[in-house]
Amino acid sequence: MSHQNPVDTWVSLLVKTYKTFQPKKTTLNDIWTNCGLVVRRNKEKPLLPVKLSERKRPYGRDLLLHIPVGLSDLDFYRRYEKLCWAFNAEIELEPVNGKLLIRIMDQQLQKVIPFDLPQPPTMALxxxxxxxxxxxxxxxxxxxxxxxxxxxxxxxxxxxxxxxxxxxxxxxxxxxxxxxxxxxxxxxxxxxxxxxxxxxxxxxxxxxxxxxxxxxxxxxxxxxxxxxxxxxxxxxxxxxxxxxxxxxxxxxxxxxxxxxxxxxxxxxxxxxxxxxxxxxxxxxxxxxxxxxxxxxxxxxxxxxxxxxxxxxxxxxxxxxxxxxxxxxxxxxxxxxxxxxxxxxxxxxxxxxxxxxxxxxxxx
Ligand SMILES: Nc1ncnc2c1ncn2[C@@H]1O[C@H](COP(=O)(O)OP(=O)(O)OP(=O)(O)O)[C@@H](O)[C@H]1O
Ligand SMILES: [Mg+2]
Missing domain, CATH: 3.40.50.300 (P-loop containing nucleotide triphosphate hydrolases)
Structure with missing residues (x-):
């Protein structure tokens, strides 16, 4: 009869658990909920912002949102810094035709950029x-x-x-x-x-x-x-x-x-x-x-x-x-x-x- 060493049993159990462990991915709805961007009414299902589209951009991605009744652009502006932390990026908010565009800029900025003077835009100074x-x-x-x-x-x-x-x-x-x-x-x-x-x-x-x-x-x-x-x-x-x-x-x-x-x-x-x-x-x-x-x-x-x-x-x-x-x-x-x-x-x-x-x- 073979007796498995209890330490080995623990180790194999840990390895098994580790292999099956998947850290939960943060979804957009988690972000809205954590930032308090959710409308709760008695007994009804809570209302959350809805993603209408997502586009890749050189600086990261753009998200276009439908904002549910009961929330407004202002609620997003008020939680600006919370949203930056939640997306782990610099973000910009822009209202577009009754919808809200969130620019998620998660590219790293360079640490040293030598001075250069490209063609200036059309501005007075x-x-x-x-x-x-x-x-x-x-x-x-x-x-x-x-x-x-x-x-x-x-x-x-x-x-x-x-x-x-x-x-x-x-x-x-x-x-x-x-x-x-x-x-x-x-x-x-x-x-x-x-x-x-x-x-x-x-x-x-x-x-x-x-x-x-x-x-x-x-x-x-x-x-x-x-x-x-x-x-x-x-x-x-x-x-x-x-x-x-x-x-x-x-x-x-x-x-x-x-x-x-x-x-x-x-x-x-x-x-x-x-x-x-x-x-x-x-x-x-x-x-x-x-x-x-x-x-x-x-x-x-x-x-x-x-x-x-x-x-x-x-x-x-x-x-x-x-x-x-x-x-x-x-x-x-x-x-x-x-x-x-x-x-x-x-x-x-x-x-x-x-x-x-x-x-x-x-x-
Ligand atoms: N844009 C930059 N990119 C990379 N390095 C920089 C940049 N600006 C400054 N440094 C580095 O930081 C050092 C300090 O910069 P600077 O003298 O402009 O600081 P300061 O804010 O004027 O400081 P103080 O308040 O003491 O006058 C510079 O000597 C340079 O090495
Ligand atoms: Mg100085």
Whole structure:
């Protein structure tokens, strides 16, 4: 008579169980139920969203849904972040003829994308921000003149500002306030005003205020409400501020706030980067003037919402990849900003402009 060792019996039982074990696949209905997207009425069968079609896309797939009576698009928007977790992807919601399209973007973003400047789209002042899963995202600084960039140290803010300078050089009049003093000095040799002290910063901001007043008077006299409608010569001016927190002088703050409130119509943009988006650095009212925002990884959900708005905590959960951020403008998308090391930025400028004009000193 053969006696099987009890350990062997257990092992064979475990192997058998393991072989037959199939992890339950999450169905769409599980997702709707887990996210609370179900209508329950007394005794009736619960109603769930119905998938009408599914299409493969380069970024993942598109799902077209019929929404049952008792639910609306708004219920999906309110559960946006839950749905992202449930699909394990970045998603976009778009109402289409009474139905709802869910764009499920589950492709990985590249970790390093070297700077390149493809043919810009037809916008008045296009700047490339970075690659989302849907392709290169451009921002029109004429339509969204003020652009706020936030993120923890080393997340990629200054690098993005170098990319913007490379894209704007020769197209707009660039003025830089770099109170960290080192990074942007190479632009001085190319005719760009770079303020490196608070005194110089105050001068730059004062000049911009004067220019704004002059332009507002010209536009008023011409009877137009924005620079794009003006026939004469009024080039775009972009003032880039690297590290807003370093700008502590009250005069600078009031000059900057005035520009944020009034400059949008007259072709003057403010692009400001900061490690600390708190109200101590930039008041709620001034922050509201930034129509476009880019938030790299931040410490927590509060900081993410401070930059991207009440409903967006996503920047707290971004991977710790330099250059990875959430762009909020016409859409809210995860992007990888392009990489342009300073040496490369300098080289590109010399190639474009070998004997550049020296920047005028700041009086
Ligand atoms: N888009 C990018 N792709 C790949 N690497 C990047 C990217 N942006 C930045 N880096 C890397 O991260 C480093 C820090 O970037 P950067 O100086 O722009 O950060 P920062 O946000 O300005 O930091 P700080 O707040 O300290 O000024 C860079 O030296 C570079 O090595
Ligand atoms: Mg920096």
């Amino acid at each position: 296009p700047v490339p921000v970075g690659y989302s899963r849907a392709g290169l995202e451009w921002l029109d600084l004429a339509a969204a003149p003020h652009f706020l960039v936030a993120g923890t140290p080393g997340s990629g803010k200054s690098n993005l500002l170098h990319c913007l300078c490379a894209a704007l050089y020769g197209i707009a009049d660039i003025r830089i306030i770099d109170l960290k003093r080192l990074e942007f000095s190479y632009l001085r040799q190319h005719g760009v005003t770079v303020a490196a002290t608070e005194k110089e910063a105050a001068r730059v901001l004062l000049d911009l205020n004067h220019e704004m007043d002059r332009r507002l008077a010209v536009l008023e006299a011409a009877g137009v409400v924005k620079v794009q409608d003006y026939d004469g010569n009024m080039p775009f001016i972009v003032c880039i501020i690297d590290e807003l927190a370093e700008l502590q002088d009250d005069t600078c703050h009031s000059l900057l706030n005035r520009l944020l409130r009034l400059a949008r119509a007259c072709g003057i943009s403010i692009v400001a980067a900061t490690q600390r988006p708190s109200t101590a650095i930039i008041s709620g009212d001034s922050r509201a003037q930034f129509a476009a925002r880019l938030c790299y990884r931040v410490a927590d959900e509060v900081n993410s919402r401070m930059v991207l708005g009440e409903t967006c905590s996503r920047a707290a959960y971004l991977p710790t990849v330099p250059g990875r951020a959430i762009l909020r403008w016409d859409k809210t998308r995860e992007v990888q900003t392009m990489f342009l090391p300073v040496a490369e930025a300098r080289k590109r400028l010399y190639e474009r402009c070998p004997s550049p004009p020296e920047a005028p000193g700041i009086a």
